[in-house]
Amino acid sequence: MTTVKEQIIRALTHGRWGGRTLICLYISILSGVALALQYNPGEPFYSTATLELVVPYGSFWRSLHYYSSQAFFLLLLCHVIVIIAEKKYLETRTSWIRLTAGIPVAILLLFTGYVLRGDATGQAAGAIAEHIALSIPFLGKPLNNLLFDISANGVQKVYVNHLIGLMVLGCICIWPHLKKYTSSFFRHIPLTLAIFTGAIFFSTPMEPERIGLTHIAGPWFFLGLQELLRYIAPFWAGVMVPASLITALFILPQEEKKQRLTLAFTVLWLIVYGVLSGISYCR
């Protein structure tokens, strides 16, 4: 007889999280390509608004891209948590770092997607990201030139990176993993149907800029950082704090005692970030 707790753990660990994540990524990429053919980075908000309101089925494709991307990120987090819980790290540190480097790339992909909306939230998120990048000593300017440069070039570079640069980087990170594990739509029919149904019935958020706007909440995964930026300098809040979590993830496969310490740090980090996100959400 197995207990309920054991059954839950078994259901979670045998949940084919990686396969689900991959399916969502495929849907996100395909719908993203469709959107990119209509999107104009020269007029980001006008383009988003016309996609939403004028272009036939524009709202559906936008929603499909948005919800599949969100599902991809959430399932990716579940996948990583299950892998860490089961201690199924990769054999070498290098291959582990290469693979987990895909997580910050995924966050950047999600984030640049928000910026491309060109609405009040997107514009604010883009401006903040640019300032954070510029706050990095020595590397700030070239990094901003490469990734954002929104104040000089609008969303052009963000668009190119969202479509090509970050996608290529992400592929480099996960390619050995993709060669090893594959996934098929036929094995994930309920998930595929759920995402398509969600895209039909729920529209994607959009916040037009208006005079007298007093509060902008960033993307949900950015809320904690937005709150932190209130209290400490952009370099520490926007670079060092997130980098500490990524570093902890990179060095996770190690001897038992050190690993426990790293895990404790990661959990503490996530709790603090969760609290900050809650405060920011309630503002």
Next chain:
Amino acid sequence: MYNRLSMIYTMRNKEAESPVKQERRRFLARCLKWAGGIVVFSLVYPLFRFLGYTIKPKPRYISVPAPLPLSGYHAERDFILFGGPKAPFAVSRTCTHLGCRVSYLEDRQIIECPCHQSRFTPQGNVLNGPAKQNLRSLAVEIHRNDDGSIKNYVITL
């Protein structure tokens, strides 16, 4: 058969190669690596210079027709123009904290940032943080009609 032949050939080759030849081979390999490095660097450097160069945006002149609304201000995407008690003035809408677009709250007579709620006076002076620097002031040029009345305000960005 082929493998055996190739083994014999390699062994003979190694025996035949004198230390001088081996040294020369190593030297040439090292030279080739250095040449490769120089070629890569000569490609990377222009790439970074190309990507790092920022083209200065053209100055923009935005015309706001007179008279201003009764509220005494006019908000555009990049600036807010105030009639002012003596002369008109304009401030940038880019927050000096992290670059979000600030808004003028008419009822409270303050400019506020929607991202982290930094507050400024209409003249752009910081009231409270996290922003530490005042908003950028912009030049306002007044164009007049022949009768001396104001035709429009031109703001340079």
